[in-house]
Amino acid sequence: EAGVAQSPRYKIIEKRQSVAFWCNPISGHATLYWYQQILGQGPKLLIQFQNNGVVDDSQLPKDRFSAERLKGVDSTLKIQPAKLEDSAVYLCASSPSRADIQYFGAGTRLSVL
Amino acid sequence: AQSVAQPEDQVNVAEGNPLTVKCTYSVSGNPYLFWYVQYPNRGLQFLLKYITGDNLVKGSYGFEAEFNKSQTSFHLKKPSALVSDSALYFCAAHFGAGSYQLTFGKGTKLSVIP
Numbered sequence: 001e002a003g004v005a006q007s008p009r010y011k012i013i014e015k016r017q018s019v020a021f022w023c024n025p026i027s028g029h030a031t032l033y034w035y036q037q038i039l040g041q042g043p044k045l046l047i048q049f050q051n052n053g054v055v056d057d058s059q060l061p062k063d064r065f066s067a068e069r070l071k072g073v074d075s076t077l078k079i080q081p082a083k084l085e086d087s088a089v090y091l092c093a094s095s096p097s098r099a100d101i102q103y104f105g106a107g108t109r110l111s112v113l
Numbered sequence: 114a115q116s117v118a119q120p121e122d123q124v125n126v127a128e129g130n131p132l133t134v135k136c137t138y139s140v141s142g143n144p145y146l147f148w149y150v151q152y153p154n155r156g157l158q159f160l161l162k163y164i165t166g167d168n169l170v171k172g173s174y175g176f177e178a179e180f181n182k183s184q185t186s187f188h189l190k191k192p193s194a195l196v197s198d199s200a201l202y203f204c205a206a207h208f209g210a211g212s213y214q215l216t217f218g219k220g221t222k223l224s225v226i227p
Contacts, residue, residue: 004156033215040219040220041219041220042117042203042205042217042218042219042220043157043203043215043217044217045214045215048213048214056214091156091157093156093157098213099145099207099213101147101159101162102159102215103159104149104156104157104158105156106154106155106156107156
């Protein structure tokens with residue numbers, strides 16, 4: 001069974017530029033999550049989708065971050081404009097349902113200069 | 114506020130010795146508890162979970178964890194450490210129906226010394 005796929009693996013941008021990350025979850029998983037992991041910290045949930053609807057985006061900085069889940073499958077996370085403090089690893093995870101085990105992708109490491 | 118704490122930034126253990134990585138939680142109600150492991154440049158991998166039932170939970174790669182409700186702890190253990198167990202370990206919890214948001218601890222780096 002294929003795992004959660006994320007791209008790109010690495011991205012370097014300058015502050016005030018925009019960036020987008022892509023995630024393809026495990027086939028059949030209804031729930032998709034985006035996490036931000038800052039160096040030395042545990043992952044922090046940014047947004048949670050159930051199929052193509054948003055369940056929880058309470059910790060998403062909505063003035064600069066946006067996310068969508070296309071047709072309840074793939075998802076993109078966008079940052080516009082980026083700030084220095086956005087430098088982190090962005091992890092995508094999926095699970096069969098909200099209470100199930102979450103399976104993580106390898107992440108995208110973002111460096112904002 | 115609900116939270117998960119991992120009091121040790123780093124744990125060092127000799128190969129073949131038992132290991133323990135500590136986790137405590139703060140919550141009202143019954144938490145669902147998880148351990149994940151992260152190897153360099155890779156995503157988090159699920160090790161084990163506790164929902165209800167036996168307080169001792171067995172997981173992948175010989176790891177186990179003990180749920181202690183009175184001490185609000187969920188420590189990760191392994192009887193005999195391997196060098197390949199060296200990695201970053203995260204404890205996580207979600208706190209019941211209606212809100213399944215995973216809250217993670219800050220992680221503990223485990224180093225197994227040959």
